[in-house]
Amino acid sequence: MVGTMRIAILSDIHANREAFEAALAAANAAGAERFVLLGDIVGYGADPEWCAEQAMAMAAGGAIVLRGNHDDAVGNTAVSMNATATMAIEWTRRQLGSETRAFLAGLPMKAREEDCLFLHADASAPADWNYVLDASDAGQHLGACDARVSFCGHVHKPALYCTAPGGKVTHFRPVAATPVPLLPQRRWLAVMGAVGQPRDGNPCAAFALYDTQSAELRFLRAAYDVEKAAQKINAAGLPASLADRLFEGR
């Protein structure tokens, strides 16, 4: 990541092939030069094998691919999750081939490049998969790392937090694709929305584009074929609630 670069950051793909493809196409159209996947490649959706293979190919091409709690649960039956997630992960295990299972099990928890830190959940205890839901959670994360800009996912709702030395943590809910300058004198935590299962009331796949030269971050959305992704979830016999929620992004 030396020099200037536009990095596309995608999180919580959740085996939603249609959303993943749409987000990648939109990121490429917006000039993405490098990709970071913040984990939860599988779980909930109907295309875990395709999504994991795609992530594997991207990793081979130089993308940063990290582990999320659902990727973790594929190879780790001790992980506790809610009933729907557990049902989905049991189904997911049966769909994955040995190669993709090994790929998911071997994913790193975090990555650091220059002043950027990437991970799935908060930095204070990565293995506990803590959610960053408000300014106080963000403060905990910012206190546990020294990166100037961090990117995480896990929450499925986009948010941006920042703090100045000795100052409080400010919360911001992204409202448009307007580039947000991540002022260099502050520290920032950007929480990505979800590609494959948005929960902020907008059904479009959420991702972001970070320009390392201008230090500007854009929260972007890509429309995708929700109908098709939902049909596949139903056809696979997965809980209907996983299909229904995609239509409203909740």
Add this chain to the structure above:
Amino acid sequence: MVHVRLKPGDVIDGFAIEGIAHNGGMARIWQVSRPDIDFPILMKVPVIGEGDDPAAIVGFEMEQMILPRLSGPHVPRFVANGDFATLPYIVMERLPGASLYPLLERLPLPPEEVAALGAKIAVALDSLHRQHVVHLDLKPSNVMFRESGEAVLIDYGLARHVHLPDLMDEQFRLPYGTAPYMAPEQVLGTRSDFRSDLFALGVMLYFFATGERPFGDPQRLKGLKRRLWRDPLPPRARNAAIPPALQEIILRCLEVNPAWRYPSAAQLALDLQDLASVKLTARAEKMKRDPLGMVLRRRFNPVPIETVKPQAAEAQLANAPIVAVAIDLSGGTAELADAMRKTVTRIIENTPDARIACLNVLKINRIAIDTSLDEAGRNKHVLRLVELRNWSTGLPAPGGGITFHVLEAVSPADAILAYARENYVDHIVMGARAESAMRSMLGSVSGEVAAHAPCTVTVVRNRPRPD
């Protein structure tokens, strides 16, 4: 942070420091130059030291975020931001002349001058608001003018860009602003309502027209809050030369509830540009402050403050378009007039704060001497106005009001386009001339308007009945 002491002759990131232009409490402003920049520029450097107000730093950061995202004649051109790690600064265009501050020496101003100044500032606010920014510190010292006449709003240290994080909001408990000009909702901590700037402009207009500030210059929060329940002395009680229409405008801007002010700066500009068409209410005739009993009731049962959340700020603005309806009183059919009324009705229903301007073009002869001033011409003009009003009966009342204008012009299309440009019209509605020999000979007015309009154009045409 490195502490750099600038002096004339220094060169920072290619900018040659020439001399100090202004030494303020929050920032020092230097005159600078760089060979590749062919307009005058200055460098603003925040004063950062032990015990300084942290809001000064945050305000500077806000300006670093917002200024690069603004464009157009109503803001200073942005040149560069300096890094906090070396020297924090903003380099921007230096505007000619002084701000409106020296004007305060010669108040009150004649009402026409107040209205003309106000219209220019309202136009600048409209431009800013359309770029998603609320200024929140509008006052005479933050208004400058270009040589070409446009008002330029400076100092974005307290501003809010509704698409960007608000570093001010969660950092400080006290409301920030300039006491005489702060809107009631701003006193209470709201930083995302575009109409807060209209209140500040109302304070300026009041001050310019009367020589007095409507709410004084309170120094404490308690004094600031007085404006939530205590109304100012009406401007005409201070200066009898103020026409009722100007008082109507000023008092509407000063409404405690943002929802009772103008819904947009563009609609305010429209009224300031044409005092004759301002719709007068009880505000225009008010000569005394409200009786004590009413003020006391208000103190304990406050006026509602229907402000908007940051996410809804732009929707509020979008609900208040200026819609010009061009009505052909001679050539159109009754069916077409009816279809036009239905279209406008739907626009009012969807955007309830719309301002509707009904236009008719009175064609004048290119060669003949202007006859509009003679008796027959005046009659024609008045008759057209009556017909326009008649056309509008049955329309629901738009929140922004409805006005009627007869434009005298050689070319109807040019007249409609000029009206749209001069009045910041968002949407033109007009009827299509029927298929006829006339149209094929003269061309279509609606076609020309649609091709050159600076905004959305709806051309209403009745679908032919199936044979």
